[in-house]
Amino acid sequence: MRVHANGITVRFGPIEPLVGVDLAIAAGETVGLMGPNGSGKTTLLDVISGLVRLVTGEVTLDSLRATGCAPDAIARLGVGRCFQTPRLGDRMTVLANARLGQQVLSRAARDRDEPLCLLERFGLADLQHRLAGELTPAARRRLEVVRALLGRPRLLLLDEPCSGLAAAETEEALELLEWAARERTLVIVEHRIPVLRRICGRIVVLDRGQIVADGDPEMVLVDRAVVEAYLGRRR
Amino acid sequence: MSDYAVAVLSRIGIESFVALSTYLLLLMGRVSFGQQAFFALGGYGAGIATALYGAPLWLGLLIGTALATAGGSLMGVVLAPASGLTFAVGSLAFAELVRFGLLQLTFQRPVAGELLGPVGAQGFRGIRLVYLGGLGPLGFFTVIAALLAGSFAVFLWFERSPTSAVVRMIGEDRMVAAVVGVPVNRVIHVGLAAAAALAGLGGALFAHWTTYVEPGHAEVMLGVHSLAYPLIGGLGTPVGPLLGVALDIGLLESFRPLEAYRMLVFGGLVITFLIVRPRGVLDEQAVHILVDRLRRLITRRRAHLPP
Numbered sequence: 001m002r003v004h005a006n007g008i009t010v011r012f013g014p015i016e017p018l019v020g021v022d023l024a025i026a027a028g029e030t031v032g033l034m035g036p037n038g039s040g041k042t043t044l045l046d047v048i049s050g051l052v053r054l055v056t057g058e059v060t061l062d063s064l065r066a067t068g069c070a071p072d073a074i075a076r077l078g079v080g081r082c083f084q085t086p087r088l089g090d091r092m093t094v095l096a097n098a099r100l101g102q103q104v105l106s107r108a109a110r111d112r113d114e115p116l117c118l119l120e121r122f123g124l125a126d127l128q129h130r131l132a133g134e135l136t137p138a139a140r141r142r143l144e145v146v147r148a149l150l151g152r153p154r155l156l157l158l159d160e161p162c163s164g165l166a167a168a169e170t171e172e173a174l175e176l177l178e179w180a181a182r183e184r185t186l187v188i189v190e191h192r193i194p195v196l197r198r199i200c201g202r203i204v205v206l207d208r209g210q211i212v213a214d215g216d217p218e219m220v221l222v223d224r225a226v227v228e229a230y231l232g233r234r235r
Numbered sequence: 236m237s238d239y240a241v242a243v244l245s246r247i248g249i250e251s252f253v254a255l256s257t258y259l260l261l262l263m264g265r266v267s268f269g270q271q272a273f274f275a276l277g278g279y280g281a282g283i284a285t286a287l288y289g290a291p292l293w294l295g296l297l298i299g300t301a302l303a304t305a306g307g308s309l310m311g312v313v314l315a316p317a318s319g320l321t322f323a324v325g326s327l328a329f330a331e332l333v334r335f336g337l338l339q340l341t342f343q344r345p346v347a348g349e350l351l352g353p354v355g356a357q358g359f360r361g362i363r364l365v366y367l368g369g370l371g372p373l374g375f376f377t378v379i380a381a382l383l384a385g386s387f388a389v390f391l392w393f394e395r396s397p398t399s400a401v402v403r404m405i406g407e408d409r410m411v412a413a414v415v416g417v418p419v420n421r422v423i424h425v426g427l428a429a430a431a432a433l434a435g436l437g438g439a440l441f442a443h444w445t446t447y448v449e450p451g452h453a454e455v456m457l458g459v460h461s462l463a464y465p466l467i468g469g470l471g472t473p474v475g476p477l478l479g480v481a482l483d484i485g486l487l488e489s490f491r492p493l494e495a496y497r498m499l500v501f502g503g504l505v506i507t508f509l510i511v512r513p514r515g516v517l518d519e520q521a522v523h524i525l526v527d528r529l530r531r532l533i534t535r536r537r538a539h540l541p542p
Binding site for chain 2: 049051070071072075076080081083087088089090091092093096097099100101102103104129131147148151
């Protein structure tokens with residue numbers, strides 16, 4: 001899925017988390033979003049998901065205008081979403097949470113076995129009857145990705161999918177993300193540079209609501225504006 | 236069965252409809268203080284149909300339920316997008332509007348030489364079909380039990396369907412439900428109408444059981460009780476609200492010897508209970524443990540069966 005965000009400005013009271021952001025993502029691209037805390041990364045994902053109202057600007061997904069569409073309508077266009085802190089139905093079983101991801105599909109398109117297959121691939125099949133609230137943080141992240149993937153999204157938005165994971169868990173998560181990135185557009189908010197280097201073909205850096213760098217990971221990571229965004233301006 | 240037992244069981248049966256109604260809304264995370272409005276609408280609608288126009292019982296119950304459903308749908312137009320305190324206060328305000336409307340409603344017509352129909356604050360007396368028609372208290376209890384069994388069966392089917400997960404997800408996190416493609420407001424709107432239908436059916440049965448319905452039945456106390464039922468019984472299964480009604484009415488009846496202090500003791504018990512188990516006896520965790528044990532037991536039994 002192609003994404004075009006033109007002149008995006010978002011305002012929460014006196015704060016403007018995004019100011020005139022322009023971003024174009026090609027179909028099948030894996031894009032990493034990085035930037036200091038409060039730079040507008042999550043807000044940008046919220047804009048694409050339809051969770052935030054724009055002051056100005058327009059979002060188009062493929063050639064469809066998504067500005068002003070409700071989040072459920074955007075999900076039906078083929079957009080999957082995972083949150084910074086995994087948001088699951090904690091009082092529901094792992095399997096019920098996974099199956100929820102199929103809601104976006106028509107009844108005919110839902111495959112009864114697919115949730116279990118995907119839970120198996122993500123190492124959660126043995127936990128299918130457990131309540132989601134009983135899972136470890138790493139398993140919660142995996143389950144959220146499973147739920148998103150079961151909607152067969154053409155664009156997957158992931159907010160810090162490796163946050164809080166140990167080294168071994170991160171490695172596992174990266175392998176799964178690489179698998180998930182096939183045949184779809186992936187936008188990942190992430191702070192860890194090795195993670196971005198490994199799975200992203202392009203990195204976009206935000207600072208104070210604006211894009212300060214955009215391009216190949218190796219180029220972007222040595223960009224002066226990026227270094228200044230993280231470490232501050234040299235006096 | 237003694238008349239007293241039939242009366243208590245009939246009351247438990249009737250209030251179970253309101254309890255199921257509130258249960259459905261609580262699953263969607265909606266705390267309604269307004270279900271009594273639909274209970275009263277159901278009672279008035281069914282009473283007018285049978286007592287004033289000679290409709291048979293089934294048609295009266297259907298009309299009462301339909302009227303309540305229409306009321307729930309109307310409330311949904313305004314309150315489906317609301318949540319939390321806004322929804323709770325909005326539902327109470329809607330119930331008060333209905334109560335005020337019923338207080339103004341005077342509509343009588345002569346039936347067999349007697350003027351029958353709602354008269355404002357005096358209410359609506361003479362809904363005697365059950366007793367004139369020869370059904371009697373025990374026969375009517377059978378009707379109540381059959382309708383409750385039917386409604387309960389629908390709930391059991393619903394709990395096994397994917398829609399149940401959708402409704403529970405809306406209750407847990409509305410935003411997540413939206414990002415997985417659920418048209419949240421539409422589902423809540425339908426849920427409000429369905430919950431109103433259940434409360435309305437309860438009201439329609441109540442009016443025929445007591446032969447009487449009045450605007451006071453749309454007062455908030457019934458709404459508070461109807462909220463307490465699923466919160467006491469548990470939100471993990473539709474058995475929960477029914478258990479809540481049985482506990483609530485059972486405890487109240489057993490405290491009769493305490494006379495004036497009965498409500499005080501009862502209220503204290505409910506508060507203590509809600510602190511200890513905030514989502515009721517049969518909450519999701521308890522139901523999960525029970526189901527899990529049952530599943531293991533079945534698996535073990537199957538493993539021991541000869542091939």
